[in-house]
Amino acid sequence: MKRWVFLFFLAMVPVIELRGSVPIGINWGLPFWRVLATSVVGNCCIIAPVILFAERVLEAIATWPHIGVFAQKLLDRARRKASKITDALLVGLFLFVAIPLPGTGAWTGSLVAAVLDLPVRRAFWPIAAGVLTAGFVMAAGSYGVLSLIG
Secondary structure: OHHHHHHHHHOOOOOOHHHHHHHHHHHOOOOHHHHHHHHHHHHHOOHHHHHHHHHHHHHHHOOOOOHHHHHHHHHHHHHHHHHHOOOOHHHHHHHHHHOOOOOOOHHHHHHHHHHOOOOHHHHHHHHHHHHHHHHHHHHHHHHHHHHHHO
16 A cells, blocks of 8 residues: 555656656556556646646745745746647647656646646646656556566
């Protein structure tokens, strides 16, 4: 039970997200569908809170000495990414989250949605679908890497 709880919360952690929890669960030998479901649900739990509060929180933190520079960099990065996906907004948001590259997970996708002023009800499903797709990609990659090692 401890491993499932760990995977669930690991999928919520920025930067690590599902891209870390899926390979870890698979490496532990846990059942694929449960690892995927646990990681997807954990990763999707952060979407609404990030869309609702992230931009305001980062703007407030950006005024603080020392750490404000980091918060401003995150905001600037999200605004740059947001400008790239405005044409086909929801498809772009899905693709952005679905491609498992550094900085393209549910946290950044949700922050982009917040910067674009997308309501949660509109942005949640493309981001969640992207998370699920990224989970399958990570699982395929994890099984491929494990078969090469083992």
